[in-house]
Amino acid sequence: MLNVIKTKKRFDHQRIKPMLVSAIALACHASFAQSNEPTVSEHSHNSALGQSYSWLAQQPNERYTMQIGTVYGLTRCQRLTDGFTNTTGLKAFCYESSSVANRYFAISGSYSTMADVNNDASQRSITDYWVNSLDRIKDSRCDLQGIPPELAKSCDLESSADRLATSRNAKPIIGQPVSVSSQSNPKDNQFLPALVVPDASPASEEDKAPSSESVTDLSKAELFEAQECSQANDTPVRQRRRPGYPVLTYEAEDCRPNRLDAPRPILLADPAPVPDRWRIVDSLGYEERWWDPYNGNNTLKGDKPIFGKPGKDWFFNLSAISDTVYEPRKFPVPVGAATTSNASQLDLLGKGEQYLINENLIVETVLYRGDTVFRPPDHEFRLITVFNINHTVVDELGLLKADPAEGTTRTEGFIGIQGAFWDYHIRNVSDRYDFDSFRIGIQPFSSDFRGFLFQDNQFGVRLFGTRNNNIFQYNLAWFRRMEKEINSGLNDIADSLRDDDIFTANLFWQDFPSLGFVSQASITHNRNREAEDFFFDDNSFIARPSSLGFERGRDYDVTYLGLSGDGHFGRNNLTYSAYYAFGDQSNGVFTNEETDIDAYFFAAELSRDYDWIRAKASFLHTSGDDNPFDNKETGFDAIFENPQFAGGDTAFFIRQGVPLIGGGRVALNGRNSIIPSLRSSKELGQSNFTNPGLTLFGLGADFDITPQTRLSLNLNQMWFEDTSSLELARNQTNIRKNIGQDLSAALIWRPLATQNVVFRLSGAVLNPGSGFVDLYGDKTPYSVLANLILAY
DSSP states (O other): OHHHHHHHHHHHHHHHHHHHHHHHHHHHHHHHTTSOSOOGGGGGGSHHHHHHHHHHHHOOSSOEEEEEEEEESHHHHHHHHHHHHHHHOOOEEEEEOSSSTTEEEEEEEEESSHHHHHHHHHHTTOOSOEEEEHHHHHHHHHTBTTOOHHHHTTOOHHHHHHHHHHHHHSOOOOOOOOOOOTTSOGGGSOEESSOOOOOOOOOOHHHHOOOSOOGGGOOHHHHHHHHHHHHHHHSOOOOBSSTTOOOOTTSOOOOOTTOOOOOOOOOOOOSSOOSSSSTHHHHTTOOOOTTOSSSSOOTTBTSSOSEEETTEEEEEEEEEEEEEEEEEEEOOEEOOSSOOSOTTOOSSEEOOEEEEEEEEEEEEEEEEESOOSSSOOSEEEEEEEEEEEEEEEESSTTSSSSSGGGOSEEEEEEEEEEEEEEEEEEEEOSTTOOEEEEEEEEEEEESSSSOSSBEEEEEEEEEEEEETTTTEEEEEEEEEOOOBOTTTOOBOTTSOOOSEEEEEEEEEEETOSSTTEEEEEEEEEEEEEOTTOOEEOTTSOEEESOBSTTOOOOEEEEEEEEEEEEEEETTEEEEEEEEEEEEEESSOSSOSSOEEEEEEEEEEEEEEEETTEEEEEEEEEEOOOSOTTSSEEOOOOOSBOOOOOTTGGGSHHHHSOOBOTTSOBOBSSOTTOOSOOOOSOTTTSOOOOOSOOEEEEEEEEEEEEETTEEEEEEEEEEEESOOHHHHHHHTOSOOOSEEEEEEEEEEEEOTTSSSSEEEEEEEEEEEEOHHHHHHHOSOOOEEEEEEEEEEO
């Protein structure tokens, strides 16, 4: 028979060897079928595999291992591990492939880092291996049906499935075995997220052609491999727990016993290894330019870590802003109560000319850890310190200090802490980095899009996060208000916290009810227990209780239900906020009886863009109290508002705090406030729900003259909603409702077309209406604002 074959080979040797290999494989397959390798269901009962799974189940998370080979057949894998153990003294284990039948891979060791794997291999002169992840191996075992009981009890099926789904959707990283020498950098070795085997592309005709050797020259290894290949093709593939996921594209599925392995490239050690992607700029020779926030490798701007190790690097970010204001202004002021600088002045109204120079140097430092490209940092420590100096000159005594001897000039300095918090990233809840985070400390917060109800930097605790690919954002927070230094408006950490708590919860819904529009629902509760307080500000004026009505402190609980929205419908832009306030307080401003609170607020701004022009229309209404003597207070008041609306701090009525002369030492409205709340001060006083309310209708436009220059114009017509509380406070009848027309203009210039240098010059004038004339006379108040901002 063999002689015949040898003779036949001379005539058609290209066809004989493949036929005989297949015939021998098929013949052997029948005999091996009765004593072949253990089946999938029998693996857990095999002592070697049982030890392997028991060892794998005991390994902690975030560990790495040395993969020493991938073969077909459990017997061959065990021969490989036995030889490895005899040579190196290290215990090795075999595991079956998760996608290709009868294929096994061998691993050895459990290491904390990839560098530990490489170092151990180098010391033992092991040169042919891969670095693999024990987490990935364990997850792929847990994802199979019929997993061995040794491992099943340690599997977290939901977490394993999620991690595998992320791994399978990622682009495969094809690693190669490396030779580790004492000169090579362990971090240069490529980490494999999954098993890797040589490429399994279809064989060419040259691959299929046998050599001129006879069949008698076939080795036992070739015959054994042919049998195992046939067995592999006939053995069913184990099904995953999560059907529908394709086999990893870089895992071979065919078996060719006569196929040569793909040549393995030789990885040369990098002559100038770089430890991470941030410091690669250093190796290229770029110098750091700490003074330039946009160019250069700036450590002060978080361009590279300042300390830490790969995966746990810490970054530092420094920001500094100089905010300089020069503000000449004129509005009604009272003459000095004890004395006046104008001896011939007999009227209650004094000269109102004055000016203010204010400088804030804001220094913000941030230390954080984590990759912030797609998700929040893991840890963030932020400190915002503000250095203030202010200089004010007025014409009347007793305006700047309660003591008239202090004169008409005041220069003060103060250091305030406007931010000091720790932010902790609790978890990611989706593969799109929806998250939950926790923040504690002095932190900024705004209750709505335009700051109508509460916008401040206060001490508090906040839980916040996102869901459904950032479609929903939520906040759950508690704040306790801090005392403020009255001349700078900054937080005073030297004083104890106020007995004034704010509890708030809100939910933002993006693209609802239309694409491009964000809706918000909120509930906010203000609990105040300052009825027994007697607090004087830094100028020795009383702040609590306010000098109005019975001059008694109050305890109150008020809840605000809010709906807000911001966005666009086509070319039309819309912003709105609506609040309903209800609650109770221990006593009223003008009564000694317990009162109920029932008030409301609504504001909206509609705008439309026409090329470089945006036209705007604004409307605002707050309810007023129509009967100060009853047990129901219907005047709406906020907690601490800072409205960016109807001209914002450019408008006279919003920017300036006009005192209510002759009606107690309170202001008609506070500085940077739009509600005529009759408080002692917005910073230190209590909310007051016995007030006249306000209705505003405004028109305006923004003109983007150049990319660096914008001109804004606003005209607001204002009315009191009800003047009953004003008439009672002033003991004056028939105060009319018309406040007047507030006309303002602002020119903003950004010479670098960035926010690093911003200059603003604005002016506002109030044309007094009949109601304003009834209170203050017919003189025209005004304000001018020159503001320079320099930012690093």
